[in-house]
Amino acid sequence: MTTQNTESRMTAIVCHAPEDYRVEQVTKPRAGRNELVIRIAACGICASDCKCYTGAKMFWGGSSPWVKAPVIPGHEFFGYVEEAGEGAAEHFGVQVGDRVIAEQIVPCGKCRYCKSGQYWMCEVHNIFGFQREVADGGMAEYMRIPPTALVHKIPLGVSLEDAAIIEPLSCAIHTVNRGDVQLDDVVVIAGAGPLGLMMTQVAHLKTPKKLVVIDLIDERLELAKQYGADVVINPTKDNALDVIKSLTDGYGCDVYIETTGAPIGVTQGLDLIRKLGRFVEFSVFGADATVDWSIIGDRKELDVRGAHLGPYCYPIAIDLLARGLVTSKGIVTHGFSLEEWDEAIKVANSTDSIKVLLKPAGEH
Structure with a gap:
């Protein structure tokens, strides 16, 4: 089924350069064969969006920068199917009007990782909102979903705020799974931002x-307690190493999940983790982390694991939210229109917020 749209322009945030993001009127996308156009209900502002906005070098520097401006940012989106191109309804298993989300990565389907099922490590690595070779992101009224995107339906019982955290929740699930948490483990999550609170x-x-x-903000630690944390640590008030040793007969934690995005989170983890422990690195850093690398091998023989995106976790995230086992309550703190972008990014890039949403359709 294909619907016809009479409007040809839409409002969008367009990234041109660091700190040069503009609210613009741009051409509304149309759906080609096996493509969708969705009307955006909400799009979260991620910590990586904030780092990109401020010009962090991993996004803008080097021979292969992540950001290829101009581009509409945004990878934490969901919306309603507005238009289904020829064959798209069958291709994606959706109909016009369905609430849907597409995974943040658009796999090429041709590289060794995609062919082996490890699509989240796709060599081409097109991610919505960073380069428009495949498609722009979700900080707009509408966006195009290309044929190789991975699309999931969202039950109507899931609230707007819960639906808006499906992408970061999927990342949180993948990260915790990488920690291979056992029943007798002492698990430390460093960082109680949106991802850390979902991981909790x-x-x-x-x-x-x-x-x-562990976090520096007491209000976030209180939330962590509500979400199931047994112990919370504010390093400005407590000696984290002493606390962890007191919980582990002096050995250290079994699993350390780093999600602070600050280099100190890495060095702290190497101190707190026991020998033969599992160190899971999730964060995107704005500066280099310098550590005594010999701790990993010669002194502790650690199992260091990275965690990237949320592969195979979107259906799990949707199910957990639908069953009320995970919530956005307390995490989603602010909502803004696209026109309020300047204020939205300012709030998102501060400790006054946890998760900020852009709501192009003005939904609540």
């Missing part, structure tokens, strides 16, 4: 022996 909820569902959350 997911890790709590794994029922480890002790779940510890």
Whole structure:
């Protein structure tokens, strides 16, 4: 089924350069064969969006920068199918009007990783909102979903705020799974931002022996307690190493999940983790982390694991939200229109917020 749209222009945030993001009127996308156009209900502002906005070098520097401006940013989006191009309804298994989300990566389907099922490590690595070779992102009224995108339907019972955190929740699930949490583990999550708080909820569902959350903001630590943390640590007030040793007979934690985005989170983790422990690195950093690398091998023989995106976790995230086992309540703190972009990015890039949403359709 294909619907016809009479409007040809839409409002969007367009990234031109660091700190040069503009509210513009741009051409509304149309759906080609096996493509969708969705009307955006909400799009979250991610920590990586904030780092991109301020010009962090991993996004703009080097021979292969992530950001290829001009581009409409935004990868934490969901919306309603507005238009289905020829064959798209069958291709994606959706109909016009369905609430849907597409995974943040658009796999090429041809590289060795895609062919082996490891699509989240696609060599081409097109991600919505960073380069428009495949498609622009979700900080707009509408966006195009290309044929190779991975699309999932969202039940109507899931609230707007919950639906808006499906992408980061999927990342949180993948990260916790990478930690291989066992029932007798002491698990430390460093960082109680949006991802850390979602990881706390997911890790709590794994029922480890002790779940510890570390952050500098007491209000976020209180939220972590509500989400299932047994112990919270504010390093400005507590000696994290002493606390962790007191919980582990002096050995250190079994699993350390780094999601602070600050280099100190790495060095802290190498101190807190026990020998033969599992160190899971999720963060995108704005500066280099310098550590004594010999700790990993010669002194502790650590199992260091990266966690990237949320592969195979979107259906799990949707199910957990639908069953009320994970919530956005307390995490989603602010909502803005596209026209309020300047204020939205300012709030998102501060400790006054946890998760900020752009709501192009003005939905609540």
